[in-house]
Amino acid sequence: MASTSSSSIIASPSTNYDIFLSFRGEDTRHSFTDHLYATLNRAGISTFRDNDEINRGEELKPEIEKAIRASKGSIVVLSKNYATSTWCLDELCLILERRTEFDHFVLPVFYHVDPSHVRKQDDTFKIEVKASSKWTDDNVKRWREALTKVAELSGLVLSGSETEFLKKIIDNIYNKVACKKVDLPRNLTGINAHDKYISSWLEQSGDKVFAICGMGGSGKTTLAKYIVSSKCQQFEIISVVENISSTFKKQNDLNEVFQNFAKDILGERMPERKYPRDYTDRVLRKKKALIVFDDVDEPKHLESFIRIEDIYEESKIIITTRKNDTHNWFNPRTWGCQVYKMELLDMDVSLELLSLHAFGLKIPKEGYMELAKEVLQYCDGNPLALEVLGSSLSVEISITFWRSTLDSLKRDMDSGIQLVLKRSYDALPNQYNKDLFLHIACFFVGEDKDYVEKILEPDYCASSGIKVLINRCLLYVLPNNKLMMHQLIEEMGKSIINAESKLPEGRSRSWRSIDSYKIFNKGEFVDLQTDSLRKMDNLKLLKLNDVHLTGSCEDFSEDLRWLCWHQFSLTDIPFGLFQRNLVTIDMRNSKLEVFEPPIVLPFLKTLDLRGSASLSKIHNISRLPTLETLILCDCDELVHVCESIRGLIKLGRLNMIGCNKFWQNIDSTNIRLNASTSGGGGLKQTSFSLPCSLVWLSLRNCHCYISNSEFFPLSFSIQLKLQYLDLGGGWFDILPSYNHLENLRVLDLSWCRRLKHLLCLPSALVELYIYYCTSLEKITFESHRFTLQDFGYEGCVKLTEVEGFIKLVPIAELDHIDLGHMVWLKEYHYHEICLVGDDELTSGRGWHIQMLYEFGIMSISLPDIKDPNTIYEYLSKSPSLCFRVPSCPENKRLIGLNVSFKYTIFDDDDPTWFVKIHTNNGVDYIYNPHVFGHPGEGEVGIWLSFWPIGSKLVTGDEVNVSIIVMSEIMEVQECGAGLVSSYHTMFVSEVRGWRKSGRPCLPDSSLSELPDSSLIELSFPSRTKWSLPSHTNPPLPSRTNSKKGASSMVLKK
Missing domain, CATH: 2.60.120 (Jelly Rolls)
Structure with missing residues (x-):
């Protein structure tokens, strides 16, 4: 329950009665009121009336006031002589005060009296006060106002059969009483933050369904019950059906759930037979209902209770679910669905909720703030976790106990929290999804989504599986494409693995370095043997960091998909290490001198050799025919890449940041990005050709010392698919024309300090970055119909003109x-x-x-x-x-x-x-x-x-x-x-010289008042980044680097 406020709502104390019955005894005690009282009791509605509940000899007024305050609502039977009793009139005043100050409903029943007579208090219904009584004119005025108010309320007027009239009364109040029977936690901290969204939904006629989605323990059910508790007065029928998914799995409790739902809908008219679906449908077509279906996994669960298309048009349905796609369950033309994502609590509200449960205060006791912050970091805004841990920590308020409890959480998850969260895992549709979840929880949190999909796609249908996990609120993707999990969800996944065995070697996955060492070696931390790996026939994911293995690599698991071996200590690739089913090889910061795959790797998509400072040659790269991503950044000694790279027709991403020696070693006239080639393959590489499949190319900080400094050595002789080009840090004065690169969307030339002009840039550019191009003076584009959205130009001290945008020139230089x-x-x-x-x-x-x-x-x-x-x-x-x-x-x-x-x-x-x-x-x-x-x-x-x-x-x-x-x-x-x-x-x-270098942007539009969204304001919204109108916004490849691995050795058996 995310909130920007730290205010709390304390739930009202439980009441003793459903109804307080106010009536004139001499008129109706032994007739109508008796029958009404009996009917209410038969309907299970607890009712207070004075002659049954007050012992003789006790003072009446305090007891009456107490009974009114202890009731959820009142029925006021307005009979002919009601206004002649000052006792009744005082009761009425108290009832209406309670209605004004609290959520106390009032139903006036006009028993053989006309509501207009009550409102006007004419001769047939008037207040009679004896002259000798103690009542003053102020009392009479207050009573008159009370009678007028109650007559203006929506009530029931007796006409026809009293038996039918009693049924109408029960129908009217039954769900008003029932709607209060929802269990709300005492501390509803932050709940008020949702009020504006709830009110907006209730006022909209189009969206009939309010789907509250979020991870387990995020407060979905609490919010649904809060809506029922606070808004039930607006509806004729209230029903809350809880734990639907678990009930459908058990099956044996289904009949009881259906019967309880029918009782909510039908009330006293509940027939003596099996679930009367036809009866409930008939009532729901005619009456305004508010129905909550809690913990729904499938739309078919809803169909077992109701037919959405047949429900009364003013009715509302609330669903709580751990899925994000509920809007697809309904036809938007008939029943629109508003999806409401439960945001987790912010730090202030989290601290208040934790403190209320742990200390009974809104802030921690002195000396506990730092420990409380550790709890907040662990819970990460999850209300259930804050409540459970706060309550458990309240058992003993001592620093030692709190420290011990927090230390134990690092080793094992709280069972109460795990039970709730694991329900989302258990509800996954198949074992592939469950294995995918466990892989990501143990190994890939924080990794690039596309990177993970390539590794896990062959075995787990990762592309669709990740969508399932996102839909189940078990996973989310950051704007930079990183896969993330809530910390408690991640811990839940790891706890599932820990439960497989007490011993690390008995578990399916190992992500802690200490456990992995135990698997490799039972003794002290000495040289580790490859024998343990050779025995793991099902090994699919292997991640090592600065680990030296001795022994043969032959007979490694053929199922190995991901080999991540940072700081690989050998100078070349041993036979047997690379298996044909590999999808990703990550050997960054290795000591390799030559990279040559010993066999063809037909499924390899990613090769990452970044930071391999000793790597000088790459041979036989044609043995990687499906390679899509090649990362060679900061390979300082690299001087040769096999020319067969031009044949890698699927290579789309090449990163050669900082490969200075490679570019210095090539004849500048033989560098091209096309399908042609020339020259031999000796140490002095005379040519370099790349495939035209490239969409992402980074040559940042490749300092080429060219004799003709006015010519940039990299040219594109054909139209490529290139979308992203990074030439930042280059030592060149001018670029050739790239306007034929019609797919280019991002160009980064930052820190090109010698660059003076950028002429005729492609009009399709979306992002242009020229940070600290200190010699740059002018930028022009191919045409004035460009789509530039992001323009970073900090530090361009000589820039005077950007064609179509701006020009700033000293007067002395103008003619x-x-x-x-x-x-x-x-x-x-x-x-x-x-x-x-x-x-x-x-x-x-x-x-x-x-x-x-x-x-x-x-x-x-x-x-x-x-x-x-x-x-x-x-x-x-x-x-x-x-x-x-x-x-x-x-x-x-x-x-x-x-x-x-x-x-x-x-x-x-x-x-x-x-x-x-x-x-x-x-x-x-x-x-x-x-x-x-x-x-x-x-x-x-x-x-x-x-x-x-x-x-x-x-x-x-x-x-x-x-x-x-x-x-x-x-x-x-x-x-x-x-x-x-x-x-x-x-x-x-x-205006010669000015009009020609600029794009006329003055709008020909009308403005009624300032500001107006219909007007394009003639100003730039940012000092270092210009945001401009876009005609198109094509998808771009990710510009983020892979997350640096932790210092650990992890593996999966």
Whole structure:
């Protein structure tokens, strides 16, 4: 039950009665009320009435008040003389107070009286108080208000047969009483965080089903019962069916469950026969019901109780399940399903829940905070675990006991927690899924999902199996594609293996290094023999780390799929180590000098030799015909890769980060990514060709010393499938054109310090990273219809132009034709002002006046100069102004609008502000420049801009210009605007050089008020990363490296 609040809800104390019966004795005691009382008791509804429950001689009023407070609801029998009894009237006032303050329901029964007479208290039903009584006018006023209120409530009016009328009363209250019979834990910490989602669902007519899903112990059932307890008043029928999955497995308890469900639906009308399905269906078609089905695994379980399509349209169904796909169980056209994922508790709420169970307080006692944090880390927000451990730790409040209990949890899981969690494992559909779960729990938590699927797919159908585990809330995938389990789920899986045998050698899996050593060697930790491995005929997964084995590798298990041997100590591959069924070989940081597979490995998909510092040659790689991923990063001595690599038609991912000697050893004219080849295979490799199947290539930090430094040696002569290219850290000045790489989505050129220009980049790029390209000045694209979403450019101190986005150039470097009508600014090129906004664009530029171009707008910031060109025809001493567009002089055309304002900033921080232009013709623009000038604290600055929007302005238009400041540290002193017109022949030169290098982005849309999602705001949302509109978002290969293995030896027999 995730919550952002640490508030708690304490469940109400249990009540003694279902119903308090209020009536006028002389009217109905020996007639109607007697019959009603008997009928209530026969229905199993515990009822209080004064003449049965109060002993003579006791004071009446305190006992009545106590009985009302001890009841769940009240039936008020309003008869002809009810209002003549001050006793009854006081009862009524207490009942209504209880209704207002607590969840106490009230059913008025109008027995031979008209509700309107009760409400108005006319001659036929009025309060009668003797003149000599002690009751005051205030008492009478209170009674009148109570009678009016009760008459306005929804009640029952007697008409026809009293017997039928009594049945109506029972039908009305039966489920209101029953709905309170749900067992809620006393401490409902964090439950209120779900209220807004519950209320939203109840108000929606489309979603009839509320499926609460999550791992075992996450609070699903508690939340469902909380909804019943808090919302039952809105429904006519309430039913809670618990533990459905386990009940269906046992079968022998099914009839009892069906009978209890029918009793909830039918109440007193329950027939004396086997489960009356036709009766329940008939009632559910007509009455508003709230039904909870707890712990549901399959939709067929629901079908045994109800027909969803036949249920009354205002009814609601709540399901709790450990599956995530319940929305597929229902037809969205008739019964939409809202899936609600139970988030685990945050640290604050977890600490409160633990403390309430352990100490009876909301915070731990002094001296226990650090121990409590260890418990929180172990439970990881699981409410059940917090409750169970908190209660067990409350047995003895001592540091020694707590320390001992926590130490024992590291060796063995709490049986109560394991029992609940293991139900998800037991419910898995087949043994393949169970084995897959155990493999991941013991070996692959934190590993890349695609990597794990390749290893386990042949034996366990891992691709579909992982989906099953995710659906059962036993597994989840992080955004970086890593497989993760809740710590308690992982511990549960390992506890299943531990239960197989007391001895490590008797278990199916071993992940602790100490246990693995025991399997290899019964004595002290000396050299380990391969004999133990050779006896394991079913060995499929073997993970070793810095382990030296002596003996022959022949006769290893042919079933071996995953060989993970970090820091392999031999210089070459011994015969017998590689088995033909291997899928993944991970020998990172090995001492290998030559890698040559001794046999063909027809199923091998991944070869990881990263960090093998002595590796110099790779031979016969053609023996790996299905290889998909080759990782050679940081193989410093590598100088030769067998040319047969070009024939690996399934190779899609190649990582050669830091292989400097390899690239230095190749003739730059013979490096290509195509199917051709040349040269021999000696120590001096003269050519290098890669297959065109590559989709992921990383050559980061491959420092090639090329004689012609202006030419980059890697070219692509054909259109490849390449999607990801990392050339970061390269020593080159310019790249060849890659615009024919139409599938390229990610290009990383970070730390290419000599790169000056990026020209004609592919328009399909989604991500571009150029961090610390300190010489880079300009970037252009193949076309203006690009899809760039992520742009990382921190540290590019010389970057002045990104085509289609931004250009920032000192005034001194611009000629007259570039500036057009703003040519007068050239006189002030020597003036200075501090540029703020985007630190990466402004860093290292100095303070000289610079022109900014973005989104088609030219803008510049100046100190407070005195120049007539800064005074426009429309001026205002406030941050806004309004004017009408006059007619344009003959032979001229309106080309745009100048906007300026004077401002002062009273702090060193950067203020937030923007310009808004609005016309009565529906033209709206909002612009926040990426860079602007800070004149100095308390000094005056001028911001000038030109907006090429002449075609949008029509004679007679009313134009409103506003400078909207969002920070208190900035003040606008005045603003101005002026229309710019030009002869037809001058229009092109007016913005020459600026329009050509930029993409016009001014929106032609309407804005009713600020802000509005329909308007594309003319500003960049981030200082170091630009997020831009995307036309397409194709899937990309993972950019994350595999998780570094722990220092342990693990194996599976």
